[in-house]
Amino acid sequence: MISHGHATRSTFTLSRNGDTGNFGAQEDYAIGIGWRIGPGGLFDLSRQRAARARLSSARIGTEKIRDEISRQIVDAFTRLQSQADQINRLGCRR
Secondary structure: OEEEOOOOOOOEEEOOOOOEEEOOOOOOEEEOOOOOEOOOOEOOHHHHHHHHHHHHHHHHHHHHHHHHHHHHHHHHHHHHHHHHHHHHHHHHHO
16 A cells, blocks of 8 residues: 655755755655455465366366367368368369
């Protein structure tokens, strides 16, 4: 999580030689990291297994779709060759 503070109009600070200086607008940022250990968090083995099972299922589904597409392409090509042979035979009879 990143939070952004509001810019101040000017900031007066003491410089090295003791003078005050105007160093212009400044912005503040904060970054925080959090995690949970246990159920629903890190090292939740049942959640990890469930995620792996969903990934495996998705991969199997993808393979099934690829196989179906390949089958349709082979069927269409076979049908096209058969029709081309029929046309060639009809052309030879005339």
